[in-house]
Amino acid sequence: MEFCDECGSMMKTDDERWVCGSCGYEKARNAEAEQEMAVTTQGQEESEVVDTSEVDAEDMGPTTGARCPECGNERAFYEMKQIRAADESETRFFTCTECEHKWREDDH
Structure with missing residues (x-):
């Protein structure tokens, strides 16, 4: 992950360059430095799917009045x-x- 030197936003890759989606700032990519940034999942446990078919509604969590x-x-x-x-x-x-x-609501 790389952050913009100009505005601090997260940058995205575009071929051999990092490009800021907010201000347009660009800089060259460095393969060596990116290799050190790589995130691995080694040692992390996989989460399991939880079967809730036998769980009472009261134990599922809070409810609210939503249509x-x-x-x-x-x-x-x-x-x-x-x-x-x-x-x-x-x-x-x-x-x-x-x-x-399932649905979601965001404040605008």
Whole structure:
């Protein structure tokens, strides 16, 4: 991962160059330095799929009054995650308690 020297945004690769999507700053890639940046999964445990078919609804987590866009049910499990910049609000993820349809809501 490389960050822009001009504005601090995360840069993306474009062939042999790093390019900032925010301000357009470019710099040459360095294969040796990038080799040291490589992330490996060696030593990390794989997560398992959890079967929740035998779990009571009360144990699934909190619910809220949210209308499912798929079936119209008025109840959904929810969780909140910070998936954008730290200074922006969290994203709310919902799962319908009836049909298990999943959707999300962001603040705009």
